[in-house]
Amino acid sequence: MFVDIAEIEVQAGKGGNGAVSFRREKYVPKGGPDGGDGGKGGDIIIQADRNLITLMDFKYKSIYKTEDGSAGMGAKKTGKEGKDLVLKVPAGTTIKDAESGEPIADLTKDKEQIVIVRGGRGGRGNTHFKSSTDRAPRKYEEGELGEKKKLILELKLLADVGIVGFPNAGKSTLLKRITQAEVKIANYPFTTLVPNLGVARLRDYGSFILADIPGILEGAHKGKGLGLEFLRHIQRTKILLYLIDGAADEIKNQLETLKKELKLYDPSLVVKPSVIAVNKIDVLPKTKIKKMSNGKKRTAVYPISALTGEGVDKLLKTLEKKLGEILKNAD
Secondary structure, eight states, X not given: OOOOEEEEEEEXXXXXXXXXXXXXXXXXXXXXXXXXXXXXXXXXXXXEETTOOOOTXXXXXXXXXXXXXXXXXXXXXXXXXXXXXXXXXXXXEEEXXXXXXXXXEEEOSXXXXXXXXXXXXXXXXXGGGOOSSOSSOOOOOOOOOOOEEEEEEEEOOOOSEEEXXXXXXXXXXXXXXXXXXXXXXXXXXXXXXXXXXXXXXXXXXXXXXXXXXXXXXXXXXXXXXXXXXXXGXXXXXXXXXXXXXXXXXXXXXXXXXXXXXXXXXXXXXXXXXXXXXXXXXXXXXXXXXXXXXXXXXSSOEEEOOTTTOTTHHHHHHHHHHHHHHHHHHHO
């Protein structure tokens, strides 16, 4: 089950109370105070794990609490600290404050982590309260409460190439053709109900990750169709691959509508590097294919058949080249 948003509550442990204790040694019946400090409460840490691809576990359990620190003891012994708790999330998870909506952290690298709530400090034992006027204090401090927060975890998939297009454009078929990913394919809209990831292995670039985003409809930025539920997953991609349904009418309008929806959702999406491919050339007349491949056009269009594989190698080489340029410029 793919889950990309979850709301949780985290409570760090309370610090242990300080101790009230007095030395009781042979021949020293009235020894001074020796109460130790309480132990610190446990922290909660959120850590990114590249092997995870869903927030599903947080749907079944939404409240997390760490151990409290132990109380101090005699002989100036400090209480045991509460054990920390590490919550693992997929790389690409943004953590937000549920009340304010403000971002707290964005964990995009494997093993990257943040202490999201800190355990309370342990209270001081009566040893600290001895004075010239009070040689046998019975005063101590209680441990501090640990921090508590309500959080929203929001996953945005980490992929190099995001495949966007209308339902039934052939995105899942193309992903399977390129990567051999196990995806559901059928000839009806919204076969893909969750984003799918696949790895393309190429000679020069090595490999790159593609994400098949569930079909976009006009009005997707307002939540129409699957809308806002999955548009966030293309925000981190390096390249957008616009996949146009060549068997449908108004090919040019398809591209314009897709770009319009992306711009209304997030203007930065339409300035990302992009590649345009027209799918299903196996059912198109050759004259129409030749017109699409006209090299005089300002923007290159790659005619392909995700079903038969025709034109896919050329498309992959273009994606490989663009990714290489992006990585080179990032160095």
